[in-house]
Amino acid sequence: MPDKLDDVARLAGVSAATVSRALRGVPGVAERTRTRVLAAAAELGYAISPAASSLATGRTGTVGVIVPYVDRWYFARLIAGVERVLREAGISLLLYNLGDDTGRARFFAGLPLRRRVDAVLVLSLPLSAIERELLLGLDVPLVTIGTEEPGADSVGIDDHGAAVTAMRHLVQLGHREIAFIGEDAPVPLGFTTPLRRLAAYREISHAVCREDGRAPDAAFETGGGFTVAGGERAMGALLGLPRRPTAVFAASDEMAFGALRALRRTGLRVPDDVSVLGFDDHDLAELLDLSTVAQPVAELGARAGERILARLSDGKILTSPAILRTRLVLRGSTAPPTTR
Template sequence: MATIEEVARAAGVSTATVSRALREQSGVSERTRKRVRTVAEELDYSISRSASGLATGRTRRIGVLVPYVSRWFFGQVLAGAEEVLRSAGYDLMLYVVGDREGRERFFRELPVRRSVDAVLVLTLSLREKEADRLRELGVPLGFVGGRMDGFNSVWIDDYGGGMLAVRHLLNQGNRDIALIHGGAPDSLNLPAPHERCTAFRDAMAEYGVPVRESWLCTGDFSVSGGRRAMNRILADELRPTAVFAMSDEMAFGALHALRDHKLSVPREMMIVGFDGHEMAECSGLSTVVQPVHEEGATAARLLLEQLQQGGDETRDVVLSTELVVRSSTTGHDSM
């Protein structure tokens, strides 16, 4: 492995500049920083994490608070954040709070204290006491999935996206529309399910269409849950002509159930999802696409900017959604 002196000579800078560039400290132009990084990679040189921490007071670690890791959405957001942070020399420390006990223990013990340089929260509507506990850490904070005071916030318009989906079904002539929702436990307090449910009810009311409560079923944001929910809907004495599934994974499960019942899509049942899963295109699924990977990447960039510039100023970024219409709601049958 090369030494810092060898990197400095190859890059045409001082050893102090190499140190500042690789530690993301100020006083180095972006052009020089990139040149130093390139030379360091070519020479297989890396700074000592422990030495860097002692010199800068930083751990080079970012804590990430997430309710799930097995769901597609959270995996994609994490991938986007990890890609940006890794390229800047940071590691992720993952904290999963998918149940009430785990969440309460995290905020009681706060294991990230003095262990990370920043904290990123993924789609958890924090209670004020929880948000205050994180603010007490005195490190940059990021939030994906809504807006929080004192946090760099990245989100989409879940309500607007839900309206796009349901209006699309209504404009196709449907009036008997079911909803497969996430059904997240109250302990997780996820913002997206609430916003999309509200959009469903408001769009139906906008068109003067009543909501049949027996057609509102929990799908647990999973393929298997979506399949079970669709089966419950089909067991009702009346059958809808369309379904809004609040995630693509639940929509995939619903499509499985419709196939089991030999129902044709979209002739006998239309279905629209939400997320923009990579399997949606090959499944012919109409869906509201959100830039999931970019949500994580954007949140990571905002944290890095605050770490580099210092100060308490935070930023809000709203990313756009788009309805992509495929054969599950129009055109040829997808099944």
């Protein structure tokens, strides 16, 4: 096997420098030339050293992904979308799972991704000023999903607008007593997404209460921790109220799944007795006939991956976030309320 680029260069009919650039994926090499170089390298059984490539380009071929919970459906789908785009570009992911406040503090204290990644992607985690400065101080592109940070590119959805659409659907069906299952208090890791959805719920439900001349019922707001078990627990609490709601808006499909299970166990019918509306369009939502707000989770990840590639290519920060559309998906779990 040859130990120099010269043999590949002679076979491909180009210079050794062109061979080096083509094999390392450096921009500026014509696609026809790159194809010829790759064919020559394959014929001669030559592969450029990854270490040498890293030294020559100053890049690691790796993107660091900071994820709050690696075992949640939403984050797994985001990562899959990112990975697909970056894998096609020959870039690997290095995951850092925080898990809780202790893990978060440990990560930012040690910053283990220093000099190990070409870019950083943060998933749905609002950064403190110190954390943001630490990441920007790595002098690599910073991209976020679900939050907007100065000095970073961002991708997301309009959480407030999407939740308003969900609530308006329930009101238009005729529901006046609508409960909300959201995040437990205090909100873990400083997440802002649950708060935006809660604000939208209050905006619409309080308007309905004013029209009816009654005060909002604080007991109609409960936390489900964005898990199936939490949603089931929260639904159980709502069913224990003196007057149960006619509809429930859950800020995630997984909590809605738990609510459906609680209703089924108590013998109540969906949507005849209680309508249930979720948020996400989880893979199981159609199977469980759940009406929901669909957000393009995998596409969010893919768009973030594209922004990373763009930043690595030209270094320019896009001035405005990419806001992807959501849509209301109506299935069998929502219907007009029955007369009590």
